[in-house]
Amino acid sequence: MRWFWVAVAALGALGAVAWWMDTPDGGAPMVDAPAESARASAGAHGTAPTPAPAPVAAPIPNASVEPNSARTTAVAPAANGSTPRGDSLALGMDATISAATVSPGNITRLPSGALSCDGRYELTGDGTRERPYQVTWEFLTSAEDTYVPRLGMSAVPQRLAILQNSWVTVSGYIAYPLVATETDEVLLMLNQWDGCCIGVPPTPYDAVEVRLEHAIEVGRRHQIQYATITGKLEIDPYVVDKWLVGLYLMEDASLTTDL
Secondary structure, three states: OHHHHHHHHHHHHHHHHHHHHOOHHHOOOOOOHHHHHHHHHHHHOOOOOOOOOOOOOOOOOOEEEOOOOOOEEEOOOOOOOOOOEOOOOOOOOOOOOOOOEEEOOOEEEOOOOOEEEOOOEEEEOOOOOOOOEEOOHHHHHHHHHOEEHHHOEEEEEHHHHOOOOOEEEEEEEEEOOOOOOEEEEEEEEOOOEOOOOOEOOOOHHHEEEEEEEEEEEOOOOOOOEEEEEEEEEEEEEEEEOOEEEEEEEEEEEEEEEOO
8 A cells, every 4th residue: 555655645745836836936825815804704703613623543453553663453363263362472482592592472372272373383282292292394494584593693483492392293204324224313304305315405494303212124225204203302503603504303202104
């Protein structure tokens, strides 16, 4: 709607120019006789015309005014169509993350019991081993919005800090060490990669270094498998010369291979 306000300003400017052009030598504006007579008549009776009341704008439902701004925006519904209830929660704000700070967000509890995170994500579970948080890759990769050490950005969003030292479940592709017949470590990734030659190598934002609770056999080399892993997540940035090398770790994990 910015074009509307530009048009209003332009019309106002043209009106001001026309008003100035109607004045002799740029002086006081000419006053027509009927208008002057009306004012004199009003003065003779001791009363002045009562101006019409200014129109009052109708209130906007479910609106909130942003700080330091005159702009008013409607409250957005949660991802599942429900309106978040209650005030923003402090979950995750006390998390300790090396080489990072926690930036506050808007975390609310939905009627379903899930968490609405910044109006963009819905987090189910409660972070325990029995009911781990169900985490998507879109949720994990959102860290790159505010945490990029080489650009001087060192804030981890509150929504991700909630996961610190909590139990989570994540599904993705796994890569095994290339020189082992069995291992208790795997790399969980968003994209397919065999650890060597096939697929897309991961970034720190879309990969989790996993230590399994029990060792497993590696099997055929260069195979690509899809798995669901549950474990205790830690956000532990590994930064070398301001370059982020790793971000997520998972301990005491269990693995279920889906392919």
